[in-house]
Amino acid sequence: MNQCDTVVSSASSEAQRLARLALLQVVDTAAEPFFDALAAAAQAIAGTPIALVSLVDERRQWWKANIGLPGVSETPRELAFCAYTIQGDAVMEVRDAPADPRFHDNALVTDAPNIRYYAGAPIVLPDGLRMGTVCVIDQRPRALEPAQLQALQQLAKVAAEGLEQRRVMLEREAANAQLQQRLRESEAFLERTGRVAGVGGWEVDVASGTLIWSDQTCRLHDVPPGYRPSLTEAIGFYPLEARAVITEAVDACVRDGTSWDLELPLTSATGRRLWVHSTGSVEHVDGRKRLIGAVQDVTDRHRAVDALAASERKFRKMFQYSLGLICTHDMHGRLVSINPAAARSLGRSVEQMEGRSLVEFVRPERHAALRGYLSRMVLDGQDSGVIELVAGDGSLRHWQYHNVLDVESDATVVLAHAQDITNQYRQEKQLLEWSFTDPLTNCYNRRFLDELDKRDPSVRWGCIVVDLDKFKLVNDTHGHQRGDEVLVQMAWFLNQPLRTQDRLVRLGGDEFLVLLHQASQAQLDALKRDYMGASEDAPIRFTLGTALRQDGEALAAVVDRADHSLYSLRRARRGTGTSDQR
Numbered sequence: 001m002n003q004c005d006t007v008v009s010s011a012s013s014e015a016q017r018l019a020r021l022a023l024l025q026v027v028d029t030a031a032e033p034f035f036d037a038l039a040a041a042a043q044a045i046a047g048t049p050i051a052l053v054s055l056v057d058e059r060r061q062w063w064k065a066n067i068g069l070p071g072v073s074e075t076p077r078e079l080a081f082c083a084y085t086i087q088g089d090a091v092m093e094v095r096d097a098p099a100d101p102r103f104h105d106n107a108l109v110t111d112a113p114n115i116r117y118y119a120g121a122p123i124v125l126p127d128g129l130r131m132g133t134v135c136v137i138d139q140r141p142r143a144l145e146p147a148q149l150q151a152l153q154q155l156a157k158v159a160a161e162g163l164e165q166r167r168v169m170l171e172r173e174a175a176n177a178q179l180q181q182r183l184r185e186s187e188a189f190l191e192r193t194g195r196v197a198g199v200g201g202w203e204v205d206v207a208s209g210t211l212i213w214s215d216q217t218c219r220l221h222d223v224p225p226g227y228r229p230s231l232t233e234a235i236g237f238y239p240l241e242a243r244a245v246i247t248e249a250v251d252a253c254v255r256d257g258t259s260w261d262l263e264l265p266l267t268s269a270t271g272r273r274l275w276v277h278s279t280g281s282v283e284h285v286d287g288r289k290r291l292i293g294a295v296q297d298v299t300d301r302h303r304a305v306d307a308l309a310a311s312e313r314k315f316r317k318m319f320q321y322s323l324g325l326i327c328t329h330d331m332h333g334r335l336v337s338i339n340p341a342a343a344r345s346l347g348r349s350v351e352q353m354e355g356r357s358l359v360e361f362v363r364p365e366r367h368a369a370l371r372g373y374l375s376r377m378v379l380d381g382q383d384s385g386v387i388e389l390v391a392g393d394g395s396l397r398h399w400q401y402h403n404v405l406d407v408e409s410d411a412t413v414v415l416a417h418a419q420d421i422t423n424q425y426r427q428e429k430q431l432l433e434w435s436f437t438d439p440l441t442n443c444y445n446r447r448f449l450d451e452l453d454k455r456d457p458s459v460r461w462g463c464i465v466v467d468l469d470k471f472k473l474v475n476d477t478h479g480h481q482r483g484d485e486v487l488v489q490m491a492w493f494l495n496q497p498l499r500t501q502d503r504l505v506r507l508g509g510d511e512f513l514v515l516l517h518q519a520s521q522a523q524l525d526a527l528k529r530d531y532m533g534a535s536e537d538a539p540i541r542f543t544l545g546t547a548l549r550q551d552g553e554a555l556a557a558v559v560d561r562a563d564h565s566l567y568s569l570r571r572a573r574r575g576t577g578t579s580d581q582r
Helices: 003-024 033-046 146-197 215-220 231-235 240-256 299-304 306-314 340-345 364-380 422-435 446-455 471-478 480-495 521-533 555-576
Strands: 050-056 060-067 074-076 092-094 117-124 130-138 199-205 211-213 260-267 273-285 288-297 324-330 335-338 382-390 396-408 411-420 462-468 503-506 511-516 542-548
Touching: 003 130, 003 146, 033 050, 033 060, 033 130, 033 146, 050 117, 117 146, 130 146, 146 396, 146 411, 199 215, 211 215, 211 231, 215 288, 231 240, 240 260, 240 273, 240 288, 273 299, 324 340, 364 382, 396 422, 446 503, 446 555, 462 480, 462 521, 462 555, 471 480, 480 503, 480 511, 511 521, 521 542, 542 555
Parallel strands: none
Antiparallel strands: 050 060, 050 130, 060 074, 092 117, 117 130, 199 211, 199 288, 260 273, 273 288, 324 335, 324 411, 382 396, 396 411, 462 511, 462 542, 503 511
């Protein structure tokens, strides 16, 4: 390595060191007993009047702990003995500073505090970067015994561990604060949604009989928010003919865990008569049995469309409670510990999960994503996102997480904080699927093309544009109902030879698009021949145009080329008097 390379490498290392120091968030913070104790221990070991825990910044050295230099917290870096110490991993000892050519004219030697003796041990983090020193200073020449120098170096190792633990603690506090904020936002969202939808929540501690109503449940019963009725009083709001039904439902739920889903009449505290949709189920928390459920005013719906009651109930369930999910795992994904809430979220016990690898709870097609997550934890020390896990009953759960590294003794583990967002994830996915689907043919719609291009712009799509010949004549002659039937039948016809990874899109009124996944020209031509060979089975004549996506080409451009191919073929056919393709 030449001198230029050495300078560049040194500058790069210093930039990394300064970035690491900034990440610790320790410079210019208040004194802390841990670091003060390190300085006191260094002073006791060396028997010097001055002992410091020093951190070397870009332009200064700053003291996290200071014994013997009252009123002073930093010095310029160019005067700092510690700036020399952090250039290596060994203890640096200056026995007589005026006799050392590096320091004989240093202002800290020629003037206060009149340094004559200095010994400093570098604070080296696990990644090898040196943040500062644990050092001792005297105003007279001297020398420490080897055992004292070794003890000083051990204190520097303790300081390094303390800085790392301090950083982890700060990150953990930030993660907890973020989770608490999300919990508050989720609770507020549920309250707002409950108010708009007229859905209230409730829970009963079976052992004590204590009943808690949400504010919306109180409003539904025309009682003040925070009202706490007894279970008997709550059942008393139902008229006699419904009281026996709800009482039996509650008893069955307590007795054998049978949940209920009922619509019953109810009379509020002010005499207002209404119909309510009442749901309830049992759960066990910390060995205690409780009933939880929801109640909703469905008076208008019940009166107006009684036949739709079952369908409406499906979309008006109580939003699930946001629970804090916590676990730890090693750098290979093996679960070290997991709390009961997280285990319950996956339908398992703590004992069934501890010691097992995360890969056992992830579908094979998501293994690569799991490996990417573990790599980010190793490289970055933290990660946020959504992970998909398989529950004990085979269903998929989605956890939103923010995870950080936690260093305990010699074992490095990941401290994982998460909340279960499965319902929200499913709802968003369902809405997204609806927005990309043509309601008549169940094909994808044109909006789906933009999303498809965003998901993976590198897929080599083979495009076949299909235009229905004289479709307008079908509508004009036989009516739009027949036209809709033709479109549905044509979608079925086009979908028959397609594979799972291929896509069928309805571009417009009488135009479809077939997308062949990772296609070659031969595959595209073969599919075109298949369509033409089976054209007698199609409900209407059609014309095809094809194009194969080239590297870097936008999907919309490929569709345009296929479109031009189709219309060029149609113009050529008309010019020669040839009949339609089918």
